[in-house]
Amino acid sequence: MQQTEPYSLIGKQLSALLEGSNHWLTNSSQMSAFIFQQIKELNWVGFYWLNPSKERLELGSFQGNPACNPIPLGKGVCGTCAITQETQRIDDVTCLDNHIACDPNSRSELVLPVIQNNVFYGVLDIDSPKPKRFNADDQAGIALLLEQFCQKTDLTPISALF
Ligand code: SME
Numbered sequence: 001m002q003q004t005e006p007y008s009l010i011g012k013q014l015s016a017l018l019e020g021s022n023h024w025l026t027n028s029s030q031m032s033a034f035i036f037q038q039i040k041e042l043n044w045v046g047f048y049w050l051n052p053s054k055e056r057l058e059l060g061s062f063q064g065n066p067a068c069n070p071i072p073l074g075k076g077v078c079g080t081c082a083i084t085q086e087t088q089r090i091d092d093v094t095c096l097d098n099h100i101a102c103d104p105n106s107r108s109e110l111v112l113p114v115i116q117n118n119v120f121y122g123v124l125d126i127d128s129p130k131p132k133r134f135n136a137d138d139q140a141g142i143a144l145l146l147e148q149f150c151q152k153t154d155l156t157p158i159s160a161l162f
Helices: 007-018 022-036 074-084 136-152 155-161
Strands: 044-051 056-064 087-091 109-114 119-128
Touching: 007 022, 007 136, 007 155, 022 044, 022 056, 022 119, 022 136, 044 074, 056 109, 056 119, 074 109, 074 119, 074 136, 087 119, 109 136
Parallel strands: none
Antiparallel strands: 044 056, 044 119, 087 109, 109 119
């Protein structure tokens, strides 16, 4: 069985990494690169941001192959997360009807809502080529990393973008 990632150590490293800035672009770029580097067996990590008229998600900072853009609300795992504002943990995306296959290598996905002061700004999408890559510990650990990111970052300018 795969070992759980050392999320508490990763959280301390993230805190040091985000120390110097509260800018959404700087921190979201650092965050996606950091998760991609620190967590094993991933092929894509990145943010999609809600456009001001709340019709679609627009691609933000990411690591991995060029990705689908934009994503209509309700479409795919990211669009479902945006509608429900709940984390989506999918063991095998090939079993979903409503999946956007940006990269046919992606098999499992963890998509978390990015919420600050009760405002939904977008999603953090984490993909793996391995089916069932994410368990409940990964979901909880990554949720804590995202909470840290939200506490340290001013997301308000995103509402006026795209
Ligand atoms: N697979 C995602 C789309 C985004 S990419 O994988 C980068 C989805 O179904 O939401």
